[in-house]
Amino acid sequence: MDRIPILRMGKFLLVTIQIDLYDRLATxxxxxxxxxxxxxxxxxxLIDISALSIVDSFMGRILGNIGSMSKIMDAETVVVGMQxxxxxxxxxxxxxxxxxxxxxxxxxxxxxxxEKIASDEEPPDETDEDxxx
Amino acid sequence: MKLMKIVLSxxxxxxxxxxxxxxxxxxxxxYAVKIGMSLVNQTKLITAASELVRNMLKYGxxxxxxxxxxxxxxxxxxxxxxxxKGPGIADIALAMKDGYSSGKSLGIGLxxxxxxxNEFDIKSTPGQGTTVSIxxxxxx
Ligand SMILES: Nc1ncnc2c1ncn2[C@@H]1O[C@H](COP(=O)(O)OP(=O)(O)O)[C@@H](O)[C@H]1O
Ligand SMILES: [Mg+2]
Numbered sequence: 001m002d003r004i005p006i007l008r009m010g011k012f013l014l015v016t017i018q019i020d021l022y023d024r025l026a027t028x029x030x031x032x033x034x035x036x037x038x039x040x041x042x043x044x045x046l047i048d049i050s051a052l053s054i055v056d057s058f059m060g061r062i063l064g065n066i067g068s069m070s071k072i073m074d075a076e077t078v079v080v081g082m083q084x085x086x087x088x089x090x091x092x093x094x095x096x097x098x099x100x101x102x103x104x105x106x107x108x109x110x111x112x113x114x115e116k117i118a119s120d121e122e123p124p125d126e127t128d129e130d131x132x133x
Numbered sequence: 134m135k136l137m138k139i140v141l142s143x144x145x146x147x148x149x150x151x152x153x154x155x156x157x158x159x160x161x162x163x164y165a166v167k168i169g170m171s172l173v174n175q176t177k178l179i180t181a182a183s184e185l186v187r188n189m190l191k192y193g194x195x196x197x198x199x200x201x202x203x204x205x206x207x208x209x210x211x212x213x214x215x216x217x218k219g220p221g222i223a224d225i226a227l228a229m230k231d232g233y234s235s236g237k238s239l240g241i242g243l244x245x246x247x248x249x250x251n252e253f254d255i256k257s258t259p260g261q262g263t264t265v266s267i268x269x270x271x272x273x
Contacts, residue, residue, distance in 0.1 A: 022154070058183075061238060088176070088177075093184075
């Protein structure tokens with residue numbers, strides 16, 4: 001396998017990383033995702049990394065690149081399912097995942113993306129909030 | 134009295150290509166699990182190992198990693214020694230700075246690795262190569 005499948009769900013792209021990635025696979029994922037965002041005009045990218053037992057600065061940079069390039073094309077990126085030991089290690093390593101949001105799991109990640117997109121797309125409400133009920 | 138480090142077992146692995154990174158991390162994990170290292174310490178050790186092995190490939194044209202199980206007093210740990218015969222590092226203090234990279238990457242591999250382990254040692258001779266040695270204690 002030299003490609004990680006990217007699933008399209010409405011306005012979102014979904015990727016589940018199921019194994020510790022070889023570098024080639026990771027760089028392919030970066031370019032595939034960026035192309036897909038461009039082609040599909042997706043508004044959000046969700047990457048599930050719950051199967052990753054480590055994230056080093058190489059992988060961290062790839063996640064960051066996906067986030068910042070998607071942003072340029074007007075899509076938000078959320079990384080979900082990071083294992084606690086990985087999160088602790090990343091802090092000590094000194095890696096900030098700039099340009100990506102994080103969430104606990106896929107459901108929470110989807111909610112976050114939907115919120116982000118709603119607040120981007122909807123013009124400010126004419127009726128203000130307390131008068132809508 | 135200063136405690137002595139005793140080597141309990143020795144293994145080594147040649148690192149020549151990018152494809153060697155994942156199996157190498159797997160091997161380090163096996164040893165860490167064998168001595169009963171906690172998951173957080175395992176993760177720190179393997180992340181540090183991944184950074185150093187990448188440096189060895191990217192800057193040192195590959196090399197050899199010595200994997201040792203060691204003990205000191207009551208604690209057991211893993212010592213990894215990364216040796217390459219690459220160009221070496223002229224200014225180690227600069228290389229150890231957060232954010233410094235001669236390869237347009239994040240520049241956190243060396244300083245980050247030092248934070249993740251209990252002992253960190255780097256020796257380099259320009260024109261001859263670089264050796265980095267780290268220790269992570271099981272309970273450290
Ligand atoms: N094994 C090595 N041989 C030669 N130079 C090295 C080696 N490891 C690290 N360096 C030098 O130290 C710098 C900092 O390394 P590091 O902190 O891992 O950051 P990065 O890998 O992002 O460049 C590298 O950019 C390189 O110049
Ligand atoms: Mg590095």
